[in-house]
Amino acid sequence: MTHHAKEKFYLTTAIPFVNAAPHIGFGLEIVQADAVARYNRLMGKDVFFLTGTDENSLKNVQAAEREGTTPALLCDRNSSKFQELRSALNLSNDRFIRTTHPAHVSGCQKLWRMCRPEDIYRKEYRGLYCVGCETFYTEKDLVDGLCPEHRTPPEVVEEENYFFRLSAYQERLEELIESDTIKIVPKVRKNEVLSFIRMGLEDFSISRSVRRAKNWGIPVPDDDSQVMYVWFDALTNYLTGIGFTGDGCEPFDGEALEQRYWPCDLHIIGKGIIRFHAIYWPAMLLSAGISLPKSIFVHGYLTVNGEKISKSLGNVIDPFSLSEKYGRDPVRYYLLRMIPPYADGDFSTEVFEKTYNSDLANDLGNLLNRTLAMVKQNFGDNLPKPGPADENDTELIGIYHRVVEEVFEAMEEYRFNLALESIWTLVRAGNKYIDLTEPWKLAKSPELKPRLATVMYNLCETLGKVALLISPYIPDSAIAIRKALGMSTEMVFTGEREWGKIDAGSPLARPEPLFPRIDAPAKKGSSAPGEKKSKAARVNSGSVGESVQSSKKDRKAEVSQNSAVPEVPVIAEHATIDEFIKLDLTVGQIVEAQPMEGADKLYLVTVDMGTETRVLASGLRPYFTADELQGRKVIVVANLKPRKIRGHLSQGMILASGEGEQLALLSVDSAIPNGTRVS
Ligand SMILES: [Zn+2]
Structure with missing residues (x-):
């Protein structure tokens, strides 16, 4: 016992x-x-x-x-x-x-003393040693005569050392690994080890002379002349x-x-x-x-x-400055989500920032901020008791239970990326649940308030579950979310697995943006029409839907960033849903529009985006007065690469549609909070 x-x-x-x-x-x-x-x-x-x-x-x-x-x-x-x-x-x-x-x-x-006496013996030895690896290589291990890891020539070492009788364990080791008694994940590495064993194991040196070790290391028991390998x-x-x-x-x-x-x-x-x-x-x-x-x-x-990564290439990334710049969770998230656990993976600042904005700021950050804001607006400081349920709830809860199974399965084999991918299907399902249940409509009629309470309850419960599930990967955020929901920050899944663990009446905190968006610095020369821009231009004059297609000949493309009309095909090609969702279309409200000096078609428009204020250049000036624009709800392409236009940084694009003299702004048909994403 x-x-x-x-x-x-x-x-x-x-x-x-x-x-x-x-x-x-x-x-x-x-x-x-x-x-x-x-x-x-x-x-x-x-x-x-x-x-x-x-x-x-x-x-x-x-x-x-x-x-x-x-x-x-x-x-x-x-x-x-x-x-x-x-x-x-x-x-x-x-x-x-x-x-x-x-x-x-x-x-x-x-x-050393516990090893079987017959397994450790002295022997004269001559071998090729790589100090970088701290290992002996045989000629056949080398690549062009160089260490396969370091690409440096090994040194020839000749001395009397202690050896370990590895050859005596060949069969036993093969059996232990073959049978997964020592389980090696992934399989490809297991096979690599097995084939190495089957080539025949040679005894290996487990000490070196004190002289070669420069008197640094752990002394071999009862022999002052040698230190341990x-x-x-x-x-x-x-x-x-x-x-x-x-x-x-x-x-x-x-x-x-x-x-x-x-x-x-x-x-x-x-x-x-x-x-x-x-x-x-x-x-x-x-x-x-x-x-x-x-x-x-x-x-x-x-x-x-x-x-x-190598010092000589000058591309060594310092984890300290990375974590200081972006925070601990975003660094952890990138390493676990974007680096495939079984293969080599790449670090790139561009992908890092993109992932941060899409997964952390948009998906997770928005779910928390939208939810807390809606509860606050409709029910005050405490989570309401749930009322009637419908099939949207069943769907959401079903996704949650499936995600739990998927996370268990992924973590059995250390597939951190799959675990996070699965958890994010729940995060996105939460955002979709908001779109499907349309809480802003429910809020309009008092008799629908009990249903609104259910929606708010399920959203908070989703966030509580998400927080538990993400806690191994991004623990700071997990704690922040549980605190905001008034839930225990002790991360234990046992006893928390069933749906409905958050208490009605739970005190909710004031919403604070969890992951403020990173705005990429403008790149020189980015004013040339690029791929992104022409895609955006298509959305600009077409309908915002799954497949953007329009036969309009007179396109007012790119009105918001400059007045040049880029070349776009008359009939736009099909866009995949993946291409479409790359665009961050967000509801904003125009705070003010100021004429831009030296550009008679452009305004500098200040837009309230909910969690932040953006300034962007827009070609609306021929169509609207500044007063007409003030207070208008608009749709902003929020993740366009910021660009310098006449010395002003433009952070996004306002969507509009029109022909000839007429131009209409794209908007939302009810009071959607600023910062809400279009999907
Ligand atoms: Zn080496």
Whole structure:
């Protein structure tokens, strides 16, 4: 019988070398790990999440030499930068282990001594060593004579070392991985490991001379002339991090923690170090008679604008400045939603900002802001009790239950992107539910108020559920939403799964925009008619519908941004629904229109967009006086790239339609709040 009623879940990240400050590539891994940790806590498990730094490598010694400092000082400085990721990326690791910690040092020596004596032996060796990888390569591993990871020539090393008898474990390892006793996700990595094993495993060196190690590293027990191979030492952190040594892993009670959390449930690693985790590490544990980790999730690499991240390319993205600029949740959201977990993924600022605006600002931010504003407007500060239901409610609740199943399924295999994609179908269903139930119409007649109450209740319940579901990925937003709804911010799904958990009467907070939109800076030369512009031009003089088609010959295209008429086909081609929904069409209200100096067809129009005020240049001047425009509700294309027009930044386009002398503004036929999206 265990003392802990909850099921335990122990997970780790790889521990990076500290020869440089953290870049966004490690940010990806640790955010993935944090999402897994938070997800398991959400599901009611007793989670231990370990990360740390690998400090005993030659790489660190070389970096210290280059900087004219000592390895110890370099490690202190850079390790603390890795520890600062905790707040920059909102990480929930339970411990941060440094491999220079005395308890780790004695833990490595303990593991060495626990290995079967016949598995460790001395041998004269000559090999090709890449310091960057801290690994020996054979000729056949190299690509054009260079390290496959670093594209640098390995150095020839010749000395007497201790070796580990890996060859003795070949069959056992093959069986363990084949049978998923150690489950490797994704399958393609499992197959890679299996074929490597089947090629034949060779014994590997687990020490180096003190001289070659430059006297930095963990001493081999009973042999002053050798220090441990850095991977033997680094892998052992997964044990010492939960108190394997039992002698001063403060503040943890060593033995108790080890019994509570070992064996490890999940190692999260990058594809470059799979051999160490899927082959060397289990073999070491088998030799020492310690039970084996249960699974390994292998992620791909991150590129920046399609290029491998490297200092020499100058494209290293600093996770600290990214999180400072955009916030922690948007960075986490991008890494988890836009980087495919099994393959290489790309970071691009353009895609980042686009995703932020469409998913976070428009979909999630709007759902919260619209909902809170409508409840406030119609019912005051408290959530009303639901009244009669209809099929729109059933549909929404059905989507919710399906999404829960999909999220469970996706997270079984660490498909963070699919989990978020699924949750966003619920977010979008919430926005669609508003369109279908038309609360602004319900609000007009008192006898429909009970139905309006149901709609408001279901919207708030949707948001409460969304907040729980997103909490592993974007925890700050989850808390903000639950607070705004007057709900508990303790993120536990157990007991919260059924529909109808928010209490009627729940006090709602004042709506505050959750994700203010990012306005992209205007690009030089963007005034040439581009693809986006001609699409917008079609919408401009056609009807706003699924397929924009019109046979009108005289098109007043692009009235709002300049008076030039771009070339558009007489009959517009079909637009797909995907192309259409890329356009952010938003209801706004003209605050004022001022004639633009030096442009007799243009006004500078100030538009109230609900959560913000936009200024845009519009070619309405030949058709309307400034007074006629003031107070008019209009439809604005809100996500057009802002452009400089005669020194003024124009942030969007007002839609209008007309022929000859006549021009009409597109509008909405009832009092839709400013900032509401057209769909
Ligand atoms: Zn290398």
